[in-house]
Amino acid sequence: MTRHLPIAAILSVLLAGCASERVVLLPSADGHPGAVVVRDDWDERLIRTPYTGTIRRLGANMPAETSAEDVNARFGAALAAQPKRPTTYLLYFEPGGDQLTDASRSDFERMRKEIAERPAAEGLVIGHTDRVGSAEGNDALSKRRAEAIREQLLASGVDGKRIEAIGRGERDPLVPTADEIDEPKNRRVEIILR
Amino acid sequence: MIKSHRALYVSLLVGCALSTGVNAAPDVAGMVKTSAGSVVIERAGKRIPAFVGTEVLVADKLRTGENGAVGVTLADNTLLSAGPSSTLVIDKFMYDSTNQTGGMSINVRKGTLAVATGKIAKKTPESIDFHTPTSVLGVRGTEFVVEVDGGSDD
Numbered sequence: 001m002t003r004h005l006p007i008a009a010i011l012s013v014l015l016a017g018c019a020s021e022r023v024v025l026l027p028s029a030d031g032h033p034g035a036v037v038v039r040d041d042w043d044e045r046l047i048r049t050p051y052t053g054t055i056r057r058l059g060a061n062m063p064a065e066t067s068a069e070d071v072n073a074r075f076g077a078a079l080a081a082q083p084k085r086p087t088t089y090l091l092y093f094e095p096g097g098d099q100l101t102d103a104s105r106s107d108f109e110r111m112r113k114e115i116a117e118r119p120a121a122e123g124l125v126i127g128h129t130d131r132v133g134s135a136e137g138n139d140a141l142s143k144r145r146a147e148a149i150r151e152q153l154l155a156s157g158v159d160g161k162r163i164e165a166i167g168r169g170e171r172d173p174l175v176p177t178a179d180e181i182d183e184p185k186n187r188r189v190e191i192i193l194r
Numbered sequence: 195m196i197k198s199h200r201a202l203y204v205s206l207l208v209g210c211a212l213s214t215g216v217n218a219a220p221d222v223a224g225m226v227k228t229s230a231g232s233v234v235i236e237r238a239g240k241r242i243p244a245f246v247g248t249e250v251l252v253a254d255k256l257r258t259g260e261n262g263a264v265g266v267t268l269a270d271n272t273l274l275s276a277g278p279s280s281t282l283v284i285d286k287f288m289y290d291s292t293n294q295t296g297g298m299s300i301n302v303r304k305g306t307l308a309v310a311t312g313k314i315a316k317k318t319p320e321s322i323d324f325h326t327p328t329s330v331l332g333v334r335g336t337e338f339v340v341e342v343d344g345g346s347d348d
Binding site: 166 | 225226228246267271273280291306308310311326328330332334338339340342343
């Protein structure tokens with residue numbers, strides 16, 4: 001029994017040597033430069049140029065150059081299965097309450113249509129306010145705005161389990177202002193569909 | 195003495211970071227958005243077919259068959275998709291949508307994986323890692339592919 005153990009150990013090392021691994025950085029859809037760091041027990045490699053990466057041979061990660069064609073040949077099925085990218089909608093409110101502006105009502109309709117068409121759509125509804133009124137009051141108002149949009153989505157037939165509503169108060173203004181400034185662009189709800 | 199205090203302080207900090215990262219449904223990581231051919235989720239010893247709309251939980255193992263492919267969107271907008279004969283495990287995932295903080299650890303046992311990172315990578319890229327049988331990948335808000343050829347079936 002014990003005599004076979006070293007053979008098993010050698011075999012597993014040989015098998016591990018046969019296995020190959022590949023990591024390739026792709027261009028980012030949003031144009032921001034990205035990077036990947038590949039680490040093993042001995043080494044660390046930073047990949048920052050699209051279509052370059054590492055390939056593992058003889059137990060070590062070596063730099064590798066590749067191309068869009070090669071990535072498509074190896075990873076075409078995985079890339080084709082990639083879910084649709086999340087989209088973001090911004091809806092604006094009349095001052096002080098949870099009534100949408102007229103322009104935002106038609107955006108709401110577009111969003112409702114996209115939810116119906118997107119496979120297994122989920123939504124995160126984030127309410128925001130301008131800086132008129134107290135910070136605590138605005139926390140409550142932002143949450144009320146998000147809930148109002150969620151309720152409207154539910155009323156139009158969207159599954160409530162898949163829509164989450166949260167409030168961020170006046171913390172994340174689109175247009176930074178001094179306190180107590182009435183800023184229509186900050187009275188908004190952001191909806192991220194995924 | 196100082197050292198032990200520091201260790202306690204660090205562990206408290208880590209404890210706090212974990213507790214704020216947990217949202218109302220801590221074990222839901224994401225949802226299947228695309229599914230083709232044979233795709234199953236192994237969860238607590240059971241095999242569940244992974245249709246579009248199936249929730250993906252922490253500790254789930256996703257397996258695609260020879261003709262299979264699957265796409266999952268995680269709660270922070272990270273897109274994971276695997277090609278044929280692939281095995282993928284969601285080792286860790288937590289995300290607080292209000293503060294947009296969290297972390298994840300994803301394990302590629304074999305096959306092909308495409309990744310487009312989401313909100314967590316924008317805010318705290320150091321809290322994300324991807325594991326292959328031999329290496330650990332760290333990311334900075336990015337898109338990449340990984341192949342593990344000849345990996346194990348487990």
